[in-house]
Amino acid sequence: MTMMNNQSSKKFDLQKFGVLPVLILFCIMFAILEPKFMSVNNITNIFRQSAVNIIIASGMTMVILTGGIDLSVGSILAVSAVVALRVSLTPFAYLAVPIALVAGIAAGLLNGFLVSFFKMPPFIATLGMMTSLRGAAYLLADGTTVINNDLNFAWVGNNNLGIVPWQVFFALIIIGLSWIFLRRTVIGTRIYAVGGNEKAAIFSGISVSVIILIVHGLSGLFSGLAGVVMAARLYSASGLLGVSYELDAIAAVILGGTSFNGGIGGVGGTLVGALIISVLNNGLIIIGVPYFWQQVIKGIVIIVAVIIDIYRQNMKVK
């Protein structure tokens, strides 16, 4: 019996690491091809570049865990960024960040509302929101770029806490809080339950609508925060920000081993997934791969990583 337990726990541990070995492998490979890759400066860069994606992908993870999807994150990011910049130019500049975050939550809740009360497929609901909010972001910015060289929250995107950039710090905090939320709270458990077996959740007296509202609300909040980070970094915002960021976020979530059908996965994997994407972006540039080839390689990596994951899941069953 003991022997059996050991064996099974070993297997499960391997499973837990998910795509982490892939990340390590890439790091080693790039480090060998170009030693500069492992410099503190470059590693800080990689984290800084992935911060926004990590924040967005944390919310995306929760939505996908319920079996949904949120295509509107990039547009919410743009709206929040423009709102933050606009408010920062008024006498109420200290309200810039809170109002931007509220805008994010509001957009997310609207997503959740469409999905849970009108029973719209999440793909369609958030596709519509993606388009509308993109337009809204351009309108709010009057079709140009809103600039504030004296931005009161610029530290978010430019200062460091020790050697850690604030935005990286925020990203890791978001991952940590999301992990606790998903794994150590009642609502988190219910998110997994709704994604794993919605009918059983209903039979157990769970209000699925509330869970859907919560995950979309959080996804909106995180996208809003990502908007604030980007605006801070750029001292500006426009309707162009965050175009197709939803794809990187979804890629990070799926690379991280979260099932598209819901109920399986978590933010730990998403962190690794987001880092893989950044390491690839960074490493391919450093070793001098042409831009178009970078795209090809990134796509292939995502496909292969997911194939390996599926294969491993099957091995576990056999």
Added chain:
Amino acid sequence: MGIILEVRNISKRFPGCKALDDVSIHLNEGELLSVVGENGAGKSTLMKILAGVYNRDSGEIILNGKPVDIKAPRDALDLGISLIHQELSVAPDITVAENLFMGREPLKHGFFIDRKKLISESNRILDMVEAPFRAHQYPREFSIAEQQLMEIAKAVGQNSRILIMDEPTASLSQHEMESLFKLIERLKKKNISIIYISHRLKEVVDISDRVAVLRDGSLVATLEKHEINENDIVKHMVGRTLSDFYGQAKNSTSDDVVLSVRNLSDDTFIKDVSFNLYKGEILALTGLVGAGRTEIAQMLFGLDKRVSGDIYKRGEKLEIASPIDAMRNQIGFLSEDRKGSGLFIEMSAADNISFNVLRKIASYGFLGRDTTEDFSKQYINSMQIRLSSPKVKALSLSGGNQQKLLLSRWLSIKPEILILDEPTRGVDVGAKSEIYKIIFDLVADGKTSVIFISSELPEVIWLANRVLVVRDGSIVGEIKEKSQITQDHIMQYATGVKKPDYHFTDNGTV
């Protein structure tokens, strides 16, 4: 009659359990060998190894005296071993002939399908199994029995020498079962060997040449033709004698009405349902499948909308519009569809057990690392749920143990009224007896009253203090006296032979 197949010392492990432990069985030519055992005893694992779905960890498979290696379903087919699945895999929109020859269609000029040969060969095979349909037909409208027959024909057409049938009678009518047994006899005469898996011991006794009994992954007995009888099989399966097997009722029902249901209707199917549930009672709602039993239960639990009618608990009128309301009033509902609307298969056993009380066992909404695990232990012990750790996924447990997870989930809310819809569906005799005992224990102290729905009449007779028979959405009969609860009596009401004579009398209970 020589030995056609022999498995020697087969073992197979899954994460969390040892599914097969050093099992050796042989199969004679032209015989029917039944393999029986509780869910989780290892039957399906063994069959899936033979059919190439799983790979064995150790041991040998010897076919016609030669060791063979079965790595994939294709290998098994090539060696003449066909598995007739419980869930049939018929393609409904291509012809019977195309189904029969899928993947090995006869060709002409090496490229085009030889349609003439396809049809004539198919019809020849269909004649061999005396099928009532022809090669050119489409299986879309076929009954389960006909689909099954087609699968068998497919196996015969592939010159399979060994057929493995997994619960072939699970969804067949009496008449269809008899024709299946006749077909099996004919196949045996053609020297085809059959490995037969079934929970229905009566048919196992009737048709088997030999019976192999598995328990906890080991072979515990092989019974020869003259030794086969139901009692001995059960004894080997559960490792106990029948006398203390099913447990005994120890509740005494009182006259206190716990739940009173008045004139429940949904305006379409359920009409004017009224009844009382007494304290500490086991009340059976029975009738034919589709009579409306589940609908009544789901209305009580707030899953289905009721158009009219009232529900009272201890004289107090309840407003039940959703399961949340029902649970707030200490009403629990175990669904008949374990996988579909009960389990969270990817979540741990502990989370599954404690799911309904998460709010209660959490502090300020937060759960500790082991909160659900610690909470679930009492139920794992008292219900004897067999698992290697409360952290294993529900997916990895057997049907009976999964059902116990769900029972635990509902017991954890300390229900005053627990509705059990087909609580023993798809579980083996061992788990069944344990579930009976759990139900008996539950009502023993009178704190919980049970409404249970079952199509299995022996179960109704064993468990129920009182029976209500449902037909066409209404209650048509009530059987109050334990001695009057018989299969005959219930069936007369259920089928309409006996005229409805149920009248709910309000004896001032509300």
